[in-house]
Amino acid sequence: MRKIFKNSTGLLTLLFIGSVGLLLQSCGEQEQKPVADAKFVLPDTIARSLKIDTVSISQLVNSITLTGKVGSDEDHIVPVNSFVSGIISDVKVMLGDYVTAGQTLALVRSSEVAGFGNDLVNAETNLRLNQTNLQKTKDLYKSGLASMTDSLNAEIQVQQAQSELNRIRSVLKINGAGSQGDLVVKAPISGFVIQKSAINNMAIRSDNSTSLFTISDLKTVWIQANVYESNISLIHQGENVDVTTLAYPGRVFKGKIDKVMNVLDPASKVMKVRVVLANADYALKPEMYASITVSDKENSQCLSIPSQALIFDHSQYYVLVYNSRSDIKITPVQVLNTVGDRTYLASGVNNGDKIVGSQAILIYNALNS
Numbered sequence: 001m002r003k004i005f006k007n008s009t010g011l012l013t014l015l016f017i018g019s020v021g022l023l024l025q026s027c028g029e030q031e032q033k034p035v036a037d038a039k040f041v042l043p044d045t046i047a048r049s050l051k052i053d054t055v056s057i058s059q060l061v062n063s064i065t066l067t068g069k070v071g072s073d074e075d076h077i078v079p080v081n082s083f084v085s086g087i088i089s090d091v092k093v094m095l096g097d098y099v100t101a102g103q104t105l106a107l108v109r110s111s112e113v114a115g116f117g118n119d120l121v122n123a124e125t126n127l128r129l130n131q132t133n134l135q136k137t138k139d140l141y142k143s144g145l146a147s148m149t150d151s152l153n154a155e156i157q158v159q160q161a162q163s164e165l166n167r168i169r170s171v172l173k174i175n176g177a178g179s180q181g182d183l184v185v186k187a188p189i190s191g192f193v194i195q196k197s198a199i200n201n202m203a204i205r206s207d208n209s210t211s212l213f214t215i216s217d218l219k220t221v222w223i224q225a226n227v228y229e230s231n232i233s234l235i236h237q238g239e240n241v242d243v244t245t246l247a248y249p250g251r252v253f254k255g256k257i258d259k260v261m262n263v264l265d266p267a268s269k270v271m272k273v274r275v276v277l278a279n280a281d282y283a284l285k286p287e288m289y290a291s292i293t294v295s296d297k298e299n300s301q302c303l304s305i306p307s308q309a310l311i312f313d314h315s316q317y318y319v320l321v322y323n324s325r326s327d328i329k330i331t332p333v334q335v336l337n338t339v340g341d342r343t344y345l346a347s348g349v350n351n352g353d354k355i356v357g358s359q360a361i362l363i364y365n366a367l368n369s
Helices: 002-032 111-142 148-173 229-234 360-368
Strands: 052-054 056-072 077-080 086-091 104-109 182-186 191-196 213-216 220-228 240-245 253-264 270-278 289-306 311-313 316-324 327-339 342-347 354-356
Touching: 056 229, 056 327, 056 342, 086 111, 111 148, 220 229, 220 289, 229 270, 240 270, 289 327, 311 360, 316 360, 327 360
Parallel strands: none
Antiparallel strands: 052 354, 056 220, 056 289, 077 213, 086 104, 104 182, 191 213, 220 270, 240 253, 240 289, 253 270, 289 342, 311 316, 316 327, 316 354, 327 342
């Protein structure tokens, strides 16, 4: 019995070992069986609106960015002063208001204006008296009761009276005079009130150099930009520039370097340049900060792509090379420079390659997931 038991025990052990071996072998075969990878295919919803761009060869453009501040065109600024002393009684406009030429800005109560009014009445009366005297002298001359000299003197007195009347009228016409003897301060041009010092009940003097108002039409504006010493050689008068502002992200204003101030500020060590821009819609306003991009075309060519096709991730630039909806490759590129909506490349793609030009980040994330 013992011998049989031993034999049966050994047989069971062998069967157990064999079963375990077969089980391990079958598991190993299952692990070694290859599994097909899921391949990315561009969905129809994205493919319908996808923009495909082409890598092209372009002239290399270098650029520098300057900082500056928008200001008024000093050739189209008019200060408004009072030519008499008095008290400001009625200010009718506020800072930033648009005014038209001839519009009333304020009234000034002034004894000088009242005096001008009296002078006007006296001048008109004097002219009428001299005209009457001239007519009488002419009648006497015809009757032989007055000489030629008397007639000529009467004509001279009329001319002098007329000249004095014209002078007084010209003085009053500069800004006009109201029916109450007030001076009417009027806008000499149409434009915006960019400076205002006049307030109600403020006393003013005719010899005060401070303007009551300053008006600018703002159809053109100037930007005073700062150029550091290292960039002076890249700046040339007459060059076209692109201007951007915080107020209008994505909008580029076209301007031109109109003046180069050929001196450096002793404190900041920068040179000033003046940029002139058209401002027909009044979008640019005085005191706005602006970035000015000055581009310089070199005598060399390189690959270029639209800037919106570029992806930056993990300290590397990439583009998505498009062959088909199921064949889109993430390709690293070396960037030379970016100027506005164009990026210049040193390597990574070839001329004529198709690249994804829209929704690039969305597709890039899908390919990496």
